[in-house]
Amino acid sequence: MRITQVRDDGKVNTLRTLRIEQLVELMKVETKAQPVSKMREVLPYMLPGDKNDYVQKVPKLLPAAAFVRKNGMMVMAEYNGIVMIQVNNLSGPMEADEVKKWVKELPQTYLAFVGSSGKSVKIWVRFTYPDDLLPVTREQAELFHAHAYRLAVKFYQPQFPFHIELKEPSLEQYCRLTFDPELYFNPESMPIYMKQPVSMPGETTYREQVQTEASPLQRLAPGYESHEALSVLFEAAFARALEEQEEFQPDGDIHSLLVALAGHCFRAGIPEEDTVRWSRAHYHLPKDDFLIRETVKNVYRSGRGFADKSSLLPEQIFVMQMDEFMKRRYEFRFNQLTTQVECRERNTFNFYFHPVDKRQMASITMNAQYEGLKLWDKDVVRYLNSDHVPVYQPAEEFLYDLPHWDGKDHIGDLAKRVPCDNPHWPHLFRRWFLSMVAHWRGMMRKNYANSTSPILVGPQAYRKSTFCRLILPPCLQAYYTDSIDFSRKRDAELYLNRFLLINMDEFDQISIAQQPFLKHILQKPVVNTRRPNASAVEELRRYASFIGTSNHKDLLTDTSGSRRYIAVEVTGVIDVVRPIDYEQLYAQAMAALYKNERYWFDERDEAIMTEANQEFEQSPAIEQLFQVYYRAAGKEEEGEWLLAADILQRIQKAAKMKFSFGQATHFGRILRRLGVESFRKTHGVYYHVVALE
Incomplete structure (x- = not known):
């Protein structure tokens, strides 16, 4: 069984096929250049979408098939039935080892290793026909691979408490070469049998259960990270405190404002230490740390009903909840070419965007109401027509994500x-x-x-x-x-x-x-x-x-x-x-x-x-008849100077034909295109022609 290694660093683009056993030995040790270790060092400092030389130097691995290059193109030579599923966004080596420990217990696991980032685990599973054979043509392999990927996800996801990130399955799906001395490899693993499908699978065959948000701060200020939620809640509390202190002046009674602010922060569920920290940072409040800390502490000790009332207005809370729900459950974009909002549901097998129609909008409303959010059709329409939906330009997305040109005249x-x-x-x-x-x-x-x-x-x-x-x-x-x-x-x-x-x-x-x-x-x-x-x-x-x-x-x-x-x-x-x-x-x-x-x-x-x-060029009938009865006169020839209408009238009489008004209006242009000399008089444009006998 062979897989493909692609080395493409912008200068060199080479293909190499490897046996699985060779690949396993390569991943257990690292070369002297240490490309994987260097890549792991720079990854924390990179922004999403950034390209880096260290990343480009690490080869790609295509596990699904062995590819060869023909006429400058990469084509499939042999399909090997390996499906790769990925557990990404782990905290580090400890969680990665935990994932590997879980998948080792499953006899279907063929290979499991820590990804090149050090914060993911790649799991390879084998699929075959019931007679241990595999698809031969690329068309059969694509159908087989798409169904196999979905089956692998549905089999592995319930087995361990880690989220499998769904990726669109393709024969060219890749991961980068990694360094993992403790990878798991079982050459005697049990393949999963599957018959050859006849069509591509549907897109809604798997859906992850929606989990309740555990963070109380993010429940209070949906859609925000913890530090952002604290900022939103504190500013809302400060606004309520200022409203209560109608006659407050910056140089007036700061203590009464501080008491009111601490009370609103307490009811909003902001922890005491965070209330102190934000109060100290606010330029309107006193700089006496002792006064701020003691005031907040006394209010928190004497208060009742912690986190039972947010300082945010009901309208603000609803908009935040709607925005958090939309971004958590769906991915939207506004297509500038079709002028339609397109959508795909997250955590499902919906890998492709589809225009949002009435059925989709009704489903969004129903899913929101299942979660207890009072969202109605008009709210969905308002959200989809707002700038909360990012703009998508298909041509620009394609052009600006292209690799370096290889120098050939394609x-x-x-x-x-x-x-x-x-x-x-x-x-x-x-x-x-x-x-x-x-x-x-x-x-x-x-x-x-x-x-x-x-x-x-x-x-x-x-x-x-x-x-x-x-x-x-x-x-x-x-x-x-x-x-x-x-x-x-x-x-x-x-x-x-x-x-x-x-x-x-x-x-x-x-x-x-x-x-x-x-x-x-x-x-x-x-x-x-x-x-x-x-x-x-x-x-x-x-x-x-x-x-x-x-x-x-x-x-x-x-x-x-x-x-x-x-x-x-x-x-x-x-x-x-x-x-x-x-x-x-x-x-x-x-x-x-x-x-x-x-x-x-x-x-x-x-x-x-x-x-x-x-x-x-099409030669109109009127042009052909002109060349039968007339020709352009030379500069030294006597010829005749006639209006286009006169020439046309003589041709109609000689040929015994009638021409439409549209043809007649174009006759002057035809004469000029044929190079007939002309000049304008009061009654129109005259053309210099010679009648043919």
């Missing part, structure tokens, strides 16, 4: 998956890709937008639409769409704020009448519109970039030019099977933007696109 590799004869395609695609990422980051100036769109042209079954979808990583797939209706203008404008990438599938189906609005949408830098159910017009940030597909070559109909499109003819099936290293793909884009690489198209790029797009 953007160029993605472009080369599209077989074509256009030698400029990799360069233009790179520029468009950088522009898309820069747009997500808000680097584009307010007056500009990512107005250029690649158009993939080719027969069906060439995987054009699949390629467009694969540009976004899995975590951002919810912000991709290939369904946009340009006839519904308000919805189309809102899509600019709602989605990151819009695929104009079957681009040739966009009518000529919709082309002006399409041009407007492509170059629109911000969205000024009214959201559904809103009462005012807002200025919304644009995130969307565009890409398109078509089965037909004659698709560009804009008479003003085609510099906004990168049209390429796909000459073969696009490679969508080979996996994409999204983290490195976007890390390369971020590195390029950090180095100020140009992400906008200049005049040279636009000239290349305009020239390459000529073979994809």
